[in-house]
Amino acid sequence: MSVRPPDAPNRSRAFLAALACLALVLFLLAPAAVHAQSEHGAEDLRPLLSGLNNGRDFDKTAEGIRAIAATGNPAAAALLQSFRAGNLEVRKSDDRIVRVEKRGGETVAIDPLTGEVLGELRRRDTRRISINNNLRNLVDEVVAGMTxxxxxxxxxxxxxxxxxxxxxxxxxxxxxxxxxxxxxxxxxxxxxxxxxxxxxxxxxxxxxxxxxxxxxxxxxxxxxxxxxxxxxxxxxxxxxxxxxxxxxxxxxxxxEVAQNVWFGISLGSVLLLAAIGLAITFGVMGVINMAHGEMVMLGAYTTFVVQETIRIHYPGLFEASLAIALPLAFCVSGLIGILIERSVIRWLYGRPLETLLATWGISLILQQAVRVLFGASNREVGNPDWMSGAFQLGGMSITYSRLSIVIFSLIVFGLLVLLLQRTAFGLQIRAVTQNRRMASTMGIRTPWTDALTFGLGSGVAGIAGVALSQIDNVSPNLGQGYIIDSFLVVVFGGVGNLWGTFVGALSLGILNKFLEPYAGAVLGKILVLVLIILFIQKRPRGLFPQKGRAAEG
Amino acid sequence: MSMTSSLLYLDGVSVSFDGFKALNNLSMVLEQGEMRAIIGPNGAGKTTMMDCITGKTRPDEGTILFDGSVDLTELDEAAIANRGIGRKFQKPTVFEKHTVRTNIALALKESRSPFHLLLARLDREQNARIDEVLDTIRLGHLQKETAANLSHGQKQWLEIGMLLAQDPRLLLVDEPVAGMTDSETAETAKLLVDIAKSHTVIVVEHDMAFVRDLDVKVTVLHEGSVLAEGALDHVSADKRVIDVYLGR
Amino acid sequence: MTTISPTLLTRFAVGAIAILLVGSLVVIYLNLGLPADHAWHVPTYVMSLMGKYLAFALLALSIDLVWGFGGILTLGHGAFFALGGYAMGMYLMRQIGDRGVYANPLLPDFMVFLNWDSLPWYWLGFDSFWFAAAMVILVPGLLAFVFGWLAFRSRVTGVYLSIITQAMTFALMLAFFRNEMGFGGNNGLTDFKDILGFNIQSAETRAALFFATALAVSLGLLLCIWMVRSRFGQALVAVRDAEARARFIGYRVEHYKLIVWTVSAAMAGVAGALYVPQVGIINPSEFAPGNSIEAVIWVAVGGRGTLVGSIVGAVLVNFGKTYFTGAFPELWLFVLGALFVVVTIFLPRGIMGPFFGMIDRRRQRRLAAEQSESAARASARREAGIEPDDAATAGQGAAQ
Missing domain, CATH: 1.25.40 (Serine Threonine Protein Phosphatase 5, Tetratricopeptide repeat)
Structure with a gap:
């Protein structure tokens, strides 16, 4: 451990605060400052203006440029830039140096210092000021020095x-x-x-x-x-x-490693989002829901519908479209989940293999229904402005959309852990899954708990769909791409363990991204699949197995 | 070494599940041809001990020797079964979809190699042996019945019959009379005593009347280790045993 | 699932084999023996379509063997099917010779296209039919053996096994999509010309392939019956129903599963090999995870653990698929999806289930009659003074 001066944490905190304030002030004042410059003391430069016009005596012009630059006047940079661009010309009528600009199809003369429009020009009214490459370089240099x-x-x-x-x-x-x-x-x-x-x-x-x-x-x-x-x-x-x-x-x-880790975390958070609902339906309830991917897909399509509605009726709300889609997607997927549980899955408790087949059938029906309603092709779902762009962190570049998804997946995961560990509903879920008969004798309405738990898992899948709509193609096949990965994440992490799912998703994501540079994307994926298959052979109960007698059988 | 004469030798066996010590330094010796009853309150470690002997659970530490030299902690269930240790579960488990006769045939002492069984047919001797077992467990008349259709007591007996067909050197019998009527219990005791004439047997049981009927040496387990050992009258006079059974 | 006595299974299988062989000969006669304008004439494409159904039936049979009797729900048998298909496809590619677009006598077109200058080592030998035929069995068998050896030894069971079989076929699909693998990438293997020197398009060859498929299904059925009826089969069912119990009696559960799994994979490989020349193409989409799951539903529809049922299921569902994708293409996936749901909830024993159930009930009645008869005999024996105790209990049992 390094020895730190006692006030170091305070100082660094103060520094961060100052930096944040600075950034804020800059952000707010920047336009005002630019505006102020154009007014402040530009007139002081007027006597030096003629120094730019020396015919072909370039050395003299160079002196003039230096003289203007030496004032340090804020307006000087703009003046020299327009000189460099060849926009400064001499008006024959009064030998005045003007900036020539085209405005609305007409050529006008503008005062180079104040920006005041001095009148229209015809072609023969002005004379060019000579400039050469040396001067251009000189301008660049001094302007840089000035800025x-x-x-x-x-x-x-x-x-x-x-x-x-x-x-x-x-x-x-x-x-x-x-x-x-x-x-x-x-x-x-x-x-x-x-x-x-x-x-x-x-x-x-x-x-x-x-x-x-x-x-x-x-x-x-x-x-x-x-x-x-x-x-x-x-x-x-x-x-x-x-x-x-x-x-x-x-x-x-x-x-480079850090960048790979970041890509891995980013992929891992996508896996986490896709698998997290499954961690509830499969991990906690033990229901093999092969239609889980379709719950994700429905979430993505909900986002699409929300954005379409906004585009047509309330274009101003576009930036908020994802925030609106989130609760809707949760409800749509959650309700369909409850419907599936009540109509199909509840007849099949204790028969996991049959559940697997029946829910596969449901996934086919849902896919085809979406295909009939929305067409088989990809649907356009837009990114809000705040999710586009990227920033630099040390030697790596981070896009806002990926960052948002990472943070979002962490929030969803955190909320779910809290829900399961700290609420009465979570307690009921755990009670029912651990000992159904006992829970029922204690007055818990187990069928309701089943339905709601399944609805919760499906709803979370819907939320994941909102996030995944931002980075993946929204098509009826969206869910199929995630189903195998999701199951592998849950099994790899250890069934019945949310933290296992978390660690499983992130480590698989990172593993994948580290293999990619050596093996290529497809082969990397194949390798990961093979490794998981081998891992499950070695540890059939995953990374974090449930132990003891309860886990037997 | 003295251990060579004993059929089963447990020394310092410990198992823990998530910090809970199911077996705690358990030591026990079983002589060839002996019949032993094991009693103890719930959670005393009776079933875990059986799991360790039959290879279902691997002990964290300790030695389990069979026949003086075979280290059972190194072997899996099938290997242990093929060495001659048979087990009857607490809850009767038979092959429900098979007939009573096939259940016995499946347990018959013979090579378990899949390739052998692809080609082998039951010979006259084996069929006679099956008839004999069916007679012993009194299910001959139900031999063509699917095992799923048997009553609870019949399933218990079928499982004992499967043990007999297996002809193991050591039988582990877990609560053989659970859920039986009094007369069935008495019959079962008779059957076990009969079996014990030619086999070494460990019986785990709650039912004191049944243990008394067996009239054999008793080992009392408590919290994963041996609390007392001896004749039933002797151990039931032991103050610690009374404490354990009647609560402190 | 149905419990059927081996005798009943055998009786049905023999019936099915008779129908398969006679039926296929009749179809071939209607195709080759009748003029094209005859009302009873069966067009060649219909015959090949039936051949395709039968190839699927063999795949379904192989799944029923592991699922119905070994209790292993495989969701990756499509991989073995496709591997067998690729092995056959490689042979057929080599038979094209210099008749390809690029007229390269050694390299298939896609390799010429990729600028490869020699045949990869794993293509060697595939110019021989018998080598390819061996590979049809060996490649899926070996993959299944290695996969199963790892999985069963570590006691991966139930849905976990199902999930990793899905992962297996998914990984293979991704792999075969890669051009670098040397199996034609996306497009797979196609444009076949000859098989064993006969034009693959001709009606006669098609008829031979069709009959070969019917024969393969029959042989597969016999193999399954033989395995299931043997004491191995009894032990296998014991393993399926009470794995732990079987272990404690001394059965090496993993060996039993591994054998039936490997045999079944090889059967699936043969099915794939018969499928490819009749449909004329094999590509990586045959590995798609969905295909394997769909094949399982054929078995479920027909009746798991009935053997003959899986054949019936495969043929019926695929006939339905052909019909719906032609007449109502939008509806097919709804129908298929509903089939999954309806069969698992309302018809857990498949369509053959009720049928077998009826026969089973009759058998039960006969059994009851036999038992009261034996009880009567026992009481006769008791009167004669033999084994009084046993006979008494026997009498009680029968009275229950």
Missing amino acids: LRADDPAIRQTAAREMLAAASADNIEPLRAALAEETDASVRQTMERALAASLLRSDASLEDKRAAMETVAALGDRQALQLLTLAASDPELSERANRLIAGVERQLAFW
């Missing part, structure tokens, strides 16, 4: 990142200048890294490069590897560089 000193830390951060990505010797000076006045810790870090990267691409002193190598190594990504390899070509640096390369490679390998 590095922008008021908005977010803009500075972006600029620093860009410089990091395109490290070159030219960036050294602007970065140094910016670093001198940078106060924001995270921007500072990015800048330092960008500077280090730039130093390695320059002919800086060995001392500088040595320090830079350490900073770059902390990046721990492919770019760092590239830069360090570059540095390693210098015999003076090679020893340290190679050691750092090894470190970075370890780090990269770590992130």
Whole structure:
């Protein structure tokens, strides 16, 4: 255990809080800040404007550019950008520098500093300002240097990142200048890294490069590897560089493993969602419900119907479509589950093999019914905006949709555990499954408990369908893809044990994703199936078997 | 070694289920040709002991030797059965879909190899042996009846008959008179005493009158180990046994 | 499930074999012996359709052997069927020779298409019919043996076994879908030309295949009857009904299950091998988990543990399938689904059940008569002074 200063937890908590506040403030103020810039002191630049117009004397123009940049004026960047883009021209009538823009089919002259429309232009009214590639590069450089000193830390951060990505010797000076006045810790870090990267691409002193190598190594990504390899070509640096390369490679390998684990958890959470309802109907009640996959499918189709209705009647509610679909899917699948239990399964208690066959028949009927109602082809179910996109965590990328499903599966699992362990209904379920006759003599209405338990398992499958509609094709065959996996997860984890299902789903998910890079997706899946078959031979009662006399027979 | 003369030798056998000690350092010796009654309150470990001897449950620790040298803890049920240990369950289990006669034929002492049985037919001697067993258990007239149609007492007897057909060296009989009428119980006691003349037998029973009828050495189990051993009169005078049976 | 005396089973089986052999010869005569415009003429495609039903019947029979008598509900027999089919398909592919699209004398078309330059080692030998025929039995048999050896030894039973048999056939399906496996991937094996030098499309070959299938079903039935009637069969049923008891009498339960499981898988393989030349194609969808479950329902419809019933069930359900998918394609899955539900709840003994039940009741009555007769004899013996005790109890028993 490492020794921590006593206030370390507090400090890190304070830091997180500050970060969160900062993010919030940025989020709220960013548009306002951009707006403020355009008004603030742009007029100060007007005397320098003519410095851009020197005919073919490019050196003089370069001086003019530098002079504008040197003001550090927030409006300067925008001005230079439009210069670089060739949008600045000279109006012949008054030799005034204007920005030329097309608006609504007409060409207009705009004041480059205030944005005020100065009037229409005809083709011959203006004269171009000469520019060459050197000047363009110069603009890029100085603009980057300027945005590095922008008021908005977010803009500075972006600029620093860009410089990091395109490290070159030219960036050294602007970065140094910016670093001198940078106060924001995270921007500072990015800048330092960008500077280090730039130093390695320059002919800086060995001392500088040595320090830079350490900073770059902390990046721990492919770019760092590239830069360090570059540095390693210098015999003076090679020893340290190679050691750092090894470190970075370890780090990269770590992130690769982490990414695989994440993919595995993601797949595992899908398996968990699919299997969790089965953990109740099969694991707790001992009913082999081959129509379980169809309960999932019905949940997915409920989502489809909800989204269709919203699209047609209440388009504004689309973002909430999943929230609306969840309870509906639970009810639809749950009620159909209760119907199946009352009409078919209750006649077959104690005859698991017959139950298996009868519920298979039901699954065929449900599939065909959906096929007749909705057609055999895939149905489009949309993702709400908040579920699209991704973010970067260290060296791995995480999509919001997968993250949502992982979190969602954990919530569903948690609620179910609570329901079974902490509520009167859960107690009844456990009582009935452990000793039916005793439970019945104690006044529990066992047929009701059976029906409701089955309804619960089916309803949870329906909820899973809502989540799976986000990542899978919604078709009548949706459920069939999950049924075998679900059963294997429950059996692998140990029947009658919700935690077993949890561990089973996650470990199978991760195992699958670790085999995939070596064996390919299909072969990986086959291997997992074979491994489970072998595992069940070794431990027929799964990972977490029920022990003792109760489990015999 | 002294153990070689004994047919069954249990030493320090312990079994626990989820922390519950079903057998706790149980030791017992059974001599060749002996008949032993085992009594004890519910949960004393009587059935678990039988499970350990017949290979259904593997003890956590301890030795179980059969015939002085065979380590039963290493073998599975079928192997143990084929070494000559027969068992009758507490709840009568017979092959319900088969006739009474086939039930006996299935238990007949013979090779259990599936390939042998694919080709073998019952010979005259074997048929005679089946008739003999059927006579002994008094079910000859029902030999073509499906076993499922027998009464509870008849099933108990059929199971004893299957044990006889198996002709084991050691019989384990678990509560043979549970659910029997008084006259049936007396008949069963007579039958067991008869069997004990040529076999070594362990009988587990609750019914004290029945144990008295058997008139053999008694072992009292309590909480997974031996509490007392000796003649019934001797053990029933033991203060600890009285405590266990009448509650503390 | 029905308990039927072995004698009754045998009587039915003999009847079924007679119907199968005579019936198939009649159909062949109606196909080959009558002109095409004759009112009684049976078209070749109908004959092959019947041949397909009979191949399915053999599969159903193999399932009834393990399920009805061994108590093993297999949901993976479609895998053995398909493996047998692939073995036959490989032989038929090799017979195409250079008549394929790419006219490669050695490689089947799909291998040429995948730019393979030589035959994979596991295709060697399949140019010989007898080698292929051996593989039809050996490959499914070996897979079943290994799978069963592992499963039965670790005492995987009941639904757990059913689930892993599903996983087995599912894994095989995924595997056979891969082009790299070398079995034609998605498309499977098809475009067959000859079998044993005869044109596979000709009516005569079709007739021979049809008769071979009827013969195979008959032989399968005989094999099942022989196994079930033997003392092995009695022990097997004992294992099915009271596995633990059988162990305590000394039966190695796993050996009994393993034998019947392996034999049954080999039968399913033969069924697949007869199926492929008659339908002209084998592809990975034959491994689909649903197929294996559907085959189980044929047995359930006919009556589990009746042997003949499984044949009747397979033929009836598949005839229904042909009819419905032609006339009301939307309805078929509803009908099939309802069949599963109705049979398990209302007809647990299948359609043959009530029939056998009737005969069984008559047997019971006869038995009762025999018993009172033996009781009378016993009392006669008692009067003669022999074994008074035994005879007395016997008399009591009979009076019950």
